[in-house]
Amino acid sequence: xxxxxxxxxxxxxxxxxxxxxxxxxxxxxxxxxxxxxxxxxxxxxxxxxxxxxxxxxxxxxxxxxxxxxxxxxxxxxxxxxxxxxxxxxxxxxxxxxxxxxxxxxxxxxxxxxxxxxxxxxxxxxxxxxxxxxxxxxxxxxxxxxxxxxxxxxxxxxxxxxxxxxxxxxxxxxxxx
Ligand SMILES: *[C@@H]1O[C@H](CO)[C@@H](O)[C@H](O)[C@H]1NC(C)=O
Ligand SMILES: *[C@@H]1O[C@H](CO)[C@@H](O)[C@H](O)[C@H]1NC(C)=O
Ligand SMILES: *[C@@H]1O[C@H](CO)[C@@H](O)[C@H](O)[C@H]1NC(C)=O
Numbered sequence: 001x002x003x004x005x006x007x008x009x010x011x012x013x014x015x016x017x018x019x020x021x022x023x024x025x026x027x028x029x030x031x032x033x034x035x036x037x038x039x040x041x042x043x044x045x046x047x048x049x050x051x052x053x054x055x056x057x058x059x060x061x062x063x064x065x066x067x068x069x070x071x072x073x074x075x076x077x078x079x080x081x082x083x084x085x086x087x088x089x090x091x092x093x094x095x096x097x098x099x100x101x102x103x104x105x106x107x108x109x110x111x112x113x114x115x116x117x118x119x120x121x122x123x124x125x126x127x128x129x130x131x132x133x134x135x136x137x138x139x140x141x142x143x144x145x146x147x148x149x150x151x152x153x154x155x156x157x158x159x160x161x162x163x164x165x166x167x168x169x170x171x172x173x174x175x176x
Contacts, residue, residue, distance in 0.1 A: 030061035032123060032134050034167040036160060037146070039116045041075075043154035050074045052115065054103060060125060062132070062171065065089065067099045079103050079115055083124075096128040106137050117146045117158045123169065134171040 034056065041052040051072040059066050069086035073079040086099040104120040105113040112118055117140035125132040138146045140158065145167060148158030160167055 029132070029171050029173065032169040032171055033059045033061055034136075034160060034169055035059065035165065037121070037138065037167075038157070038159040039146075039148075040158075041116055041156045044075075045154065052079075054079060054115065056101065056121070058123070058169075059166075060088075060099075060171075063125070063127065065097075065099070069099070069101045071101075073115070080105060080113075094128065096126055098126040100124050100126075104135075106139065116156050117148065121169075123171070125171075129173075130176065131174040132171050133174060134169045136167075136169045 035058060037054075037056040039052075039054050042048045042050065051074065053070065053072050055070040057066070057068050065088045067086050067088045069084060071079055071082070071084040073082075080103055083100050083102055086101060088097065088099050101124070102122040103115055104122050106118055106120050107113070117138070119139075120135055120137050123134045137143055138160075140146050140148070145161055145164050146158050147161040148156070150156035
């Protein structure tokens, strides 16, 4: 055979292999867009409310849902690892769509962990198509995506820093 013919055969062979073997790249999932994230703890003075709070709102751009989450806890019963269900709009009443969040300690030792300003936020979306998760660290000192203060009275209030809003959090689909 002529070299040209061989080359053509080779090219068409590689082309067909490529179309068979190469999986179609999936477009990346659209992120979560965190609008607000606030934490609060009371002064602990006699007569003051015992409740500490975590509140957040985000949009799930992949599914076009807006999600509102909130949890309260006390120092005796902290929120670490508890799964808290969120509310979402538009409200779908199917048995799948559910958003929840967890506050996780940022390191294995838990040293320096704080439900106010040093934690991992873990978001989970149970959907008909599967389970989607996202995790992001929020931290006052190093990541500096959280700002705020504790006042002299002992009341602490922190939140997503204005400069980083809205905050993009990459989500992934869990493989089953
Ligand atoms: C979600 O919120 C964004 C901005 O707050 C708004 O533009 C959008 O219309 C809302 N989407 C739904 C589905 O409610
Ligand atoms: C924050 O979360 C708490 C506890 O779920 C809830 O009672 C409160 O209404 C929330 N606040 C806001 C501003 O969403
Ligand atoms: C966390 O979950 C445990 C076990 O279900 C429960 O006893 C505790 O009251 C929960 N704490 C909060 C702050 O939700």
